Amino acid sequence: MRKCQLCILLLILISQSYTISHSAVSGAGTSCPENEYRAKKGFCCDKCHPGFKLKAECPEPDKRSECVKCENGTFLEKSNYNKNCFRCQNCNKPHSKEISPCKHDTDRICVCEGGYYKTKLDDYEWECSPCKECGHGQFKTGECNAEQNTNCTCKENHYLADDNKSCKPCTECGKWCKHLCITSTPIPVKSIHPTSPSGTLPPILVPVCACITVVALGVFMLYEGIRLQRKRNRALSTQSSSAAPEDQTFIITVPQDKINESVPFINQPCNPEQHRKLPDCVPREIKAHEFFYFVLDEVPIGRFKELARRLGVSEQNIDRAEQDHRNCKDAHYQMLKVWSDSGSGGGNNVLPYHRIQMFIETLKDMCLVNCADNIENRFLSQDTSSSS
Structure with a gap:
């Protein structure tokens, strides 16, 4: 009986050692190169080329897998180890x-x-x-093509109606009619509270600053008066000590650095170019990369491909961006870059106002109103304030 127990214990130890050694061998090299995959037997096998499917795995390392070409009507776009090919789509839909x-x-x-x-x-x-037609109070900002619908934007002093198909003229103050929010009612004067709120200057600080400014101005004027008086006295003493004869011409030499000080400003010639009227404002440029990175943080990742399609980015460009960039945000950035380059106006790496407004309207069509409001507050509100 004791010998049987020893035999069973020995068999258990041998089986455990075999299991550990087998798992160590099979787990060695847990990753394979990009053009290979881990086979069921535990070693790496080469993938099939695009257009071919896997028929049989490589029998051992350094041996090639057996691949066959996809049948007619099927395809595989990337290197793979699929055993079946995808069926091609049919163009039998209406229109x-x-x-x-x-x-x-x-x-x-x-x-x-x-x-x-x-x-x-x-x-x-x-x-x-x-393709839709722009409704009442709208104008067209993007033509309808095979990949996107017509883009329409409200005219100036109009806002989007509840049906999202037309725009109504502004009649009262609102989010899209801020120009009507100016009021002529005087602002009521509030009594001064003993404890001033944080971020405001104490009331006594204003008269103190005014007194300091007046004293400083008086000291400066007194200093300048004394300096000019001493200069005048020095000139008179010099003239009296070296008086010239009455029939001799008295010549005063003015230093070169004092000539410009003696010439009044009103005698200088006026350049007509200086009187040309400058423009009222310079539009604020919105950098494309700044807009892209803000959008990447706002729009949900699961809705981004839908957004790219609605903006007119083709399926080929979307697939190319995903193939070229493993990182999801890098691929989405490339989709935004394709949309930006397909537009007009704004210059190099600069987005025009109407393109961003079209972008916001597209988000609203996707029911991403919160994202649209955040982008509008970040870019369009600042643009409006800078130009007003």
């Missing part, structure tokens, strides 16, 4: 047409006909919707 055929490494590309734009229903389904 859609094909512009690029299905290939083994690229999907079929479908667009909408003129007068329609592509609307995403989910990650896979879409349809062609008719």
